[in-house]
Amino acid sequence: MQASTGLFDPERFVPAESNAAVTIAVALHKSPPVESSLFEKFLRRLSVHSAPKLFAAVAKSELRGGYDNYFEVMREGATRQLLWLLNSARGGGIVLTASGSLPSDHIAAARDELDWGTDWIGVTAGSDSQLAVLVEAAKTLRFVRKRRGTLILTRLGASVLAYEGELWRHIVTAMPLGKGELAQEAGRILFLTLAAGLSESERSEVMIEGLTALGWSTTDGTRLGDDDWTWMVRDTLVYLRMIGAIVSNPLDQHVSADPEWGRRFARMVLSM
Incomplete structure (x- = not known):
């Protein structure tokens, strides 16, 4: 497994991607992950170019916000x-x-x-x-x-x-649950999607993008799908569903139904 170096590659320079990266960088400067947290160390293994949707979720998560x-x-x-x-x-x-x-x-x-x-x-x-x-x-x-x-x-x-x-x-x-590097990395991405208030469809996109950027793939090397990432993060996902922190929206998977307390719970977990 190899993570992207994040170095500038002139042969694949795309203005739209670069503009998005700048926007995300500005947002992250205003709302960065908690310094010295395990999640901050986790993010260092990725780059905005390799996982733009994941970093956009970080920018939306308000990881240094209060709990009032x-x-x-x-x-x-x-x-x-x-x-x-x-x-x-x-x-x-x-x-x-x-x-x-x-x-x-x-x-x-x-x-x-x-x-x-x-x-x-x-x-x-x-x-x-x-x-x-x-x-x-x-x-x-x-x-x-x-x-x-x-x-x-x-x-x-x-x-x-x-x-x-x-x-x-x-x-x-103790969060995320699950033994092994894969379960822990997938769990942190799952908590990020919750902290960012993402919908079910957005959650799936960020999970697949993040795990792929970290080098994880199926046993036959094909692209990860919904069944793959839900299996990878099963212990944490079923716990969050059981307590009601992650809630399915049967009417529209593009609209989040997760409660605000769940989002703040995820934020606290990611600050550890």
Whole structure:
């Protein structure tokens, strides 16, 4: 994998591209990424010419903006579901069904207390349900584990419940989810698309452009598609969908439906 050097190439000079690069550079000067953040180091591997849409998204993200009255909304949005699960696993834990799912009373409680409808959660809380995603996220974050058919808190899980603010701090610093360089790089681009308030179609374009510019491709060398990048960033994407930070717009994929608190949550993650 090789990143672009960003050096001027007179043989491919295109006035429109150069003008766009200048515009983006001016915008980035006004709203740069947070100095010494992991995201700033990540951006150094790219150039405006190799990923113009990605850098345009950076310019729109207001990465040094404030959080003012949105902080509590942002923290609740990012932690509410996990806090419910961890509190439910206090004491002796949650005895799972024979198939390894949460029992029916917890499914009903999740619908009532987390305002989850029936579109995704599923009666049996199967592998594609919000509850299954929630449990897997908690396991990935090392808050819970399974022991003899019971979902129990880990020491870390008990710790983040005991100290106010610890759950929020751990979640922000643990993002993006997923092991390996690919999952981490794809996750940072995904958070950028959220911070920039991009629509679903714009998100896909920036994800494909950014990953391609970083040198990632399919196993047969063909151009990346929607299925490819969603797989690459799956852990982070399903978590953000589960908490409601990324929301599909069934009426128009060219118009963002993501909440403002989600955008500010992404901004904070990218400032770490």
